[in-house]
Amino acid sequence: MSEKTDEIEPVTLSLTYFVLLFFVMAWVSLFPSVLFGYWFFITFPFSFNPIYLLSLIPLFFALYGIALLSSLIFTKLGIWIIHKRITYPEVGTYRVSMDEPQTRAFMIKINIRSFGRWLYYFFHLKFLRAFWMRQQGVKIGKNVKLAKYIEDEEFQEFGDNTYMAKSVGFSGHMMDNEYLVVTETIVGKNCIFEHLSGGVGATIGDNSVFRELTGAMKGYVCRGNAIYQGIPCKKIGEYSDLSPAEIEEVKQKIREKDKTNYIKRKNAPIKISGAKLFTMKLLIVIGGCLFALLFLYLYSILFQAFYSPTNHLLNIAFLTLVPFIFIITLGFFSVGTTLFTKIFLAYYDHKAEIPEGYYELDDPRAKIFKIKYLLRLFGLRLFRAMPFKVGDTFVMRFWGNVTFGNYIVIENAIVDPQYLELGDNVVMAAGARIHTHDIIKGKLYIKKVKIGKNSILGGCCHIKPGVELPARSIVAAAAWFRKNRKCKRPALWMGKPAFELPLIALTGSTGIKKKVVDDKYDKAQAQREIKKKKIKI
Structure with a gap:
């Protein structure tokens, strides 16, 4: 958003179009389950027999599984059509206007994904959520603990053994009332992200620890093997400063905070x-x-x-x-x-x-x-x-x-x-x-x-x-x-x-300029800041 902008015209969307698209995606996702359920009750008429009633439990999961598979197939088909008919996603900066192909494709894909996302996320099962995100283009390694606020979109990558607090946020885009910025967000292996940390458009190396309230801005490069603090993030220590016991202590702290109901406590x-x-x-x-x-x-x-x-x-x-x-x-x-x-x-x-x-x-x-x-x-x-x-x-x-x-x-x-x-x-x-x-x-x-x-x-x-x-x-x-x-x-x-x-x-920040965070690291100065702010490493 620029200083000169006084009035901003919101992106014009056809509500009818998006509502119809949502209902179409819901129909193609659910109708195969409806047909299977119809076949089941025609073949096995309803009965109050205890065995029959018990069979309804696996039937429910079968119907849910068919709906998941159908929604995934038709979501991927819809996105493929968008890529063919409008444009493939590319990293860059685009005006928020439906006349802009990248913006139009981005908006439609959000709507196409919405019903399938709801089906996969409904029971809050982590493996289903990870599976859905992988199918939408997010690269997720092995043994990754995903946060709640991660967008299911392209240009995101999370390495093996990455551990995130629930309130961590990552995205492959930024958007205001004027610009859509599509960018790559890459997280290396064995990284730890404490509460209210994350990044958009950043590259974070292996063995990085992001302390609470730490953010990697667009274009930031964190080389890894380090501890980062603050927004914008700064290197405040080496990963080797943490013993295995201290690393486990950080993860335990994350688990405890994830379980805390702050609204109830307040x-x-x-x-x-x-x-x-x-x-x-x-x-x-x-x-x-x-x-x-x-x-x-x-x-x-x-x-x-x-x-x-x-x-x-x-x-x-x-x-x-x-x-x-x-x-x-x-x-x-x-x-x-x-x-x-x-x-x-x-x-x-x-x-x-x-x-x-x-x-x-x-x-x-x-x-x-x-x-x-x-x-x-x-x-x-x-x-x-x-x-x-x-x-x-x-x-x-x-x-x-x-x-x-x-x-x-x-x-x-x-x-x-x-x-x-x-x-x-x-x-x-x-x-x-x-x-x-x-x-x-x-x-x-x-x-x-x-x-x-x-x-x-x-x-x-x-x-x-x-x-x-x-x-x-x-x-x-x-x-x-x-x-x-x-x-x-x-x-x-x-x-x-x-x-x-x-x-x-x-102004002019819609581009993506690389900035290596670690280049400005001064260990003595970082230690003084840690002592001043009482940041525990």
């Missing part, structure tokens, strides 16, 4: 009834199931009315609707959970208004705030578990207490879904965090966060309550804003705490 001082909250969550799920079953019941009545025991072609003709019925049923489930969440939120809204400010932890309003906050998060989690999580902004608008503009992308970010104001064209990278509340000195503090239009939030950045960013702000990956920070003018923000750089620093 809000733990506010005591509420766990049984009451669980009951409301259960009712939300039941409400969603009732909506879904109602739609399925209507379809079953229609199918039974036209079902013919002898005319299988007619039956199969009606079964062609089943993939669409499946997607619509998931939609009804999401509608039901959203409505029931809204009912509970409206009930607590009626009990008490909660303006911004400080509250004692035993204040009834603090307890109501926590209940509403956790209900919103639970409802969002259910919605994002469905294959159309891109619509999460509509859900948050429906629940209220947020102000959103148009063309906002949040889906893989972690935000407090209340006391939040986002302008038009705000884009958040995976793992970006916005906190509109915190517990400070034994009190609950609530303050609205405001992000101006055409702003971009990098991966794993942290924005605390009360922060205000003007239009056209760019927040670098893992930048950290303290509470109530009021930023006056558009700028590039990076570091912890975030410091300001002029947007002109980005």
